[in-house]
Amino acid sequence: MSTLVFLEHHGDEIQKGSLGVLTKAASLGDADAVLVGGGVKALAAEAGRHGAATVHVAEDDSLEPPLPQARVDALAKVVRDAGYDTVLFANSVLAADIAAGLAARLGAGLNWDLVDLESRDGSLVGKRPALQDSVLVDVGWKTTPRLALFRAGSFDPAPAAPGGAEPQVAEIDVELEEHSRGARVVGQEEEQPSGPSIEDADVIVAGGRGLGAPENFTLAEELARALGGAVGATRAVVDAGWYPYAAQIGQTGKVVSPKLYVALGISGAIQHKVGMQSSNVIVAINKDPNAPIFEFSDLGIVGDVHEIVPKLTELVNARKAS
Amino acid sequence: MKIAVCVKHVPEGSSRIDPASKRLDRSGEGALNHFDANAVEEALRLKGDSDEVVVVSLGPEKAADSLRKALAMGADRAILVTDPGAAGSDLVATSAILASALGRESADLVLFGQQASDGDGAVLWAAVAERLRLPVVSQAAELTLEGGSLRVKRQTEFGYDVIEAPLPAVVAVSDAINEPRYPSLKGIMGAKKKPFDTLALADLAIDPADVGEAGSKTEVLALSEPPSRGDARKIEDDGSAAQQIVDFLAEKRVI
Numbered sequence: 001m002s003t004l005v006f007l008e009h010h011g012d013e014i015q016k017g018s019l020g021v022l023t024k025a026a027s028l029g030d031a032d033a034v035l036v037g038g039g040v041k042a043l044a045a046e047a048g049r050h051g052a053a054t055v056h057v058a059e060d061d062s063l064e065p066p067l068p069q070a071r072v073d074a075l076a077k078v079v080r081d082a083g084y085d086t087v088l089f090a091n092s093v094l095a096a097d098i099a100a101g102l103a104a105r106l107g108a109g110l111n112w113d114l115v116d117l118e119s120r121d122g123s124l125v126g127k128r129p130a131l132q133d134s135v136l137v138d139v140g141w142k143t144t145p146r147l148a149l150f151r152a153g154s155f156d157p158a159p160a161a162p163g164g165a166e167p168q169v170a171e172i173d174v175e176l177e178e179h180s181r182g183a184r185v186v187g188q189e190e191e192q193p194s195g196p197s198i199e200d201a202d203v204i205v206a207g208g209r210g211l212g213a214p215e216n217f218t219l220a221e222e223l224a225r226a227l228g229g230a231v232g233a234t235r236a237v238v239d240a241g242w243y244p245y246a247a248q249i250g251q252t253g254k255v256v257s258p259k260l261y262v263a264l265g266i267s268g269a270i271q272h273k274v275g276m277q278s279s280n281v282i283v284a285i286n287k288d289p290n291a292p293i294f295e296f297s298d299l300g301i302v303g304d305v306h307e308i309v310p311k312l313t314e315l316v317n318a319r320k321a322s
Numbered sequence: 323m324k325i326a327v328c329v330k331h332v333p334e335g336s337s338r339i340d341p342a343s344k345r346l347d348r349s350g351e352g353a354l355n356h357f358d359a360n361a362v363e364e365a366l367r368l369k370g371d372s373d374e375v376v377v378v379s380l381g382p383e384k385a386a387d388s389l390r391k392a393l394a395m396g397a398d399r400a401i402l403v404t405d406p407g408a409a410g411s412d413l414v415a416t417s418a419i420l421a422s423a424l425g426r427e428s429a430d431l432v433l434f435g436q437q438a439s440d441g442d443g444a445v446l447w448a449a450v451a452e453r454l455r456l457p458v459v460s461q462a463a464e465l466t467l468e469g470g471s472l473r474v475k476r477q478t479e480f481g482y483d484v485i486e487a488p489l490p491a492v493v494a495v496s497d498a499i500n501e502p503r504y505p506s507l508k509g510i511m512g513a514k515k516k517p518f519d520t521l522a523l524a525d526l527a528i529d530p531a532d533v534g535e536a537g538s539k540t541e542v543l544a545l546s547e548p549p550s551r552g553d554a555r556k557i558e559d560d561g562s563a564a565q566q567i568v569d570f571l572a573e574k575r576v577i
Contacts, residue, residue, distance in 0.1 A: 135548070
């Protein structure tokens with residue numbers, strides 16, 4: 001099996017989700033990686049530490065804007081020239097468009113929203129939670145190349161110690177298709193200037209209507225800072241303008257699976273549940289003892305977030321200091 | 323200008339997977355995928371007096387209901403591609419059929435909703451754009467047209483990108499882009515008189531071997547119960563909740 005992993009980068013960092021998928025691919029067999037954008041050659045060593053033997057790079061500043069179609073051109077060339085039978089992606093707005101475009105270009109099968117991948121008698125089986133995660137579906141591919149998109153947080157990156165062998169770097173000469181040259185990024189606006197993004201965070205502290213007012217999101221932010229995590233939000237509070245869309249978790253936001261999910265004043269409607277229920281440990285605080293969130297929390301606290309959260313933040317900080 | 327909108331008829335209420343076919347059971351009541359209503363609304367918002375909005379769907383015969391709802395909202399014409407041979411199509415097969423139907427229309431703008439509420443898929447537009455060889459922009463929170471090109475504010479994990487592309491192009495809109503209108507009684511009555519074409523695979527010159535289950539490149543192998551969460555603890559705060567949470571997190575080794 002020869003596997004290629006698309007590594008998404010933002011600024012001068014490879015996204016943690018991509019490195020997690022690369023780590024998983026390397027655990028199943030030979031894995032290579034591909035990077036597309038400006039200055040990406042400098043990221044090849046990081047890919048090597050996560051198990052890539054060869055890192056294909058299409059380094060060109062004109063490819064840096066996060067648009068999918070030029071990346072489809074680059075990946076199609078790599079897959080055809082090197083004959084990869086599997087191409088894996090960590091899900092994102094960008095990666096989903098690349099994976100689907102590549103599937104159409106190569107006439108390849110794409111399975112998405114996978115949370116795991118197994119090698120069984122030489123063939124690959126993907127695990128996909130479906131119908132609000134009430135069913136686990138085993139999915140396969142009838143032909144190669146096989147394409148797959150993984151849910152955020154499916155795999156932890158496991159870098160090898162520094163000082164190992166450097167990966168081979170192979171440069172790609174990309175010829176863009178006519179239709180890949182149409183879209184241009186003419187402006188960008190960052191909404192999350194500091195802290196980990198919710199896709200990359202091991203800990204997410206999320207707030208809902210039960211926080212009572214937009215300014216009470218500072219409770220979530222302070223606890224997130226103490227726990228080294230990111231802040232998430234429900235659709236209701238994003239719609240109400242309390243918190244930016246980039247933090248929205250749920251059916252119409254992001255699907256996350258951090259090691260710890262702390263839900264503050266979140267009732268746990270199904271639309272939110274599908275976005276976070278595969279988190280490792282879920283702690284919920286809500287004043288309504290009948291809130292559905294308690295049905296899928298490992299620890300549920302019936303109480304007032306405004307009283308409990310400041311104390312909790314203080315205790316976590318005190319524990320870190322000791 | 324012609325705007326095409328791709329819409330999906332999705333099962334209503336609690337859905338199930340048929341254990342025999344391992345496909346989503348589509349035998350019950352269905353409705354217009356609500357994310358697609360945002361795409362229909364956006365088309366109607368962009369439509370000028372001389373423009374035409376065509377709604378296109380691939381699905382069972384009952385999908386006509388969802389197309390009629392889009393017509394009742396204000397779309398001008400509907401195309402339903404329905405054929406037993408198309409059932410079970412995966413992404414690659416579905417995109418081939420839709421691209422073929424859209425190719426006959428040569429629309430200036432092709433719109434999609436941000437996801438299907440049944441399959442949770444959020445990828446089809448990029449595959450269709452690739453087959454039509456058109457620029458694609460997804461997750462559009464704002465869309466404006468000006469002089470043969472479009473401008474989109476795209477929501478991303480990091481904030482917003484402003485993207486421009488020449489028409490014709492494919493755009494998937496976010497559900498934050500607008501509030502879909504409800505069809506008026508007049509709209510519902512008028513919808514019955516609007517042009518409605520029903521096409522089979524043969525009408526699109528598609529070989530059934532290339533689509534449906536036979537032409538799909540992915541397959542469902544098995545269904546199982548997801549692992550359960552184990553025991554949930556629920557306690558009332560008696561003033562010691564913060565300490566109990568810290569102890570619990572320490573026990574779980576997450577702090």
